[in-house]
Amino acid sequence: MYKILKRQELNSTVTLMDIEAPLIAKKAQPGQFIILRVDADGERIPLTVAGTNPETGAVTIIFQIVGATTELLNHKQEGEYIQDFVGPLGKPTEVEGLKSVCVVGGGVGCAIALPVARKLHELGCKVTTIAGFRSKDIVILEKEFEECSDRMVKMSDDGTWGRHGLVTAALEDLLAEDANQFDEVIAIGPVIMMKFVCAVTKKYNVKTVISMNPIMIDGTGMCGGCRLTVGGETKFACVDGPDFDGHQVDFDEAMSRGAMYRPFELHKHEETCNLFKKEVQ
Secondary structure (H helix, E strand, O other): OEEEEEEEEOOOOEEEEEEEOHHHHHHOOOOOEEEEEOOOOOOOEEEEEEEEEOOOOEEEEEEEOOOHHHHHHHOOOOOOEEOEEEEEEOOOOOOOOOOEEEEEEEHHHHHHHHHHHHHHHHOOOEEEEEEEEOOHHHOOOHHHHHHHOOEEEEEEOOOOOOEEOOHHHHHHHHHHHOOOOOOEEEEEOOHHHHHHHHHHHHHOOOOEEEEOOOOOOOOOOOOOOOEEEEOOEEEEHHHHOOEEEHHHEOHHHHHHHHOOOHHHHHHHHHHHHHHOOOOOO
16 A cells, blocks of 8 residues: 655646655656556556655656546545555656757646656756646646746647647747757657647657557556557557657557547546536536
C-alpha cells in the first residue's frame, strides 16, 4: 500500500498527488511513468512521473478525471492509501548534450513536459517553452514553467491566456525566424497536437521527440496493447518509449487505435456516475 502525502486540485478536472514511494523517487527520471491500481479490484492505469523528491520519498503524479479509475483516485484524500504503485517504467527522455530546446506542451501534457523542461534547465540548456490550453481557467503549472524557461510562449484556443491560437502557430513563427536556434523540439500533449507539431518541424528539418501514452496494461511489453508503428516497424510504448522520433510515428494509426474503446468508455461513464451516486445529466 502506498500513502498519499499530498493532494491538490490544479483545476476542476486535474489533480496533483504526491505518493510515498521512496524506491521509485530515487530512480525515476523525466519521461518515465508508473502504473497504479487504486484498490485490489481496480484496473491498472499508466501515469507519467511529474516529479520526485528523493529526500521525502515522494513521487508526484498529475491526472485528469476521464474515467472510473481516475474518478476513484480523485476521491482519495491525503493520508489514505492506494493499492499498487509500480515503476519507474519506460525509458527516460534523452537530454544530455542539448544546448537549446523548444518544449511544446498541450493541456494536461504540460504535466509530462514540466520535468523534462526542469531537467534541461538544470543541465544549463536554454529552454523555450510553448504551452497551450483551451482557455485560462484550465491552465496548470504556469509558475513552474516560468521558473525553468528562458522564454515562455503562452497560447490559448480562445485568447483568454497569452496569445490566441494553437501551439503550432507559435512554433512556426519561431522556426521561420531561425530554424537553427533549436537542437531539438520536444512535444508532449494530445496525439493530434503532436502530429501537427511534427508536420511543422519536418518542414524545417528540426529533430522532434514526442511522448506516446497509448493504452497500456502490463507495462512490460508482453500484452502488446501499446504497440505503435514507428519508421515502419512495430514498437511498444511501454518498453521502447514512451519517447519516439516524431517524424517516424504513424499518428493516424495511433489515433485510430486510441479510439477503439470510445463507445465502451462512454457507456462506462454512466457506471461511474452510479458508483458515486451522481445523477447522469
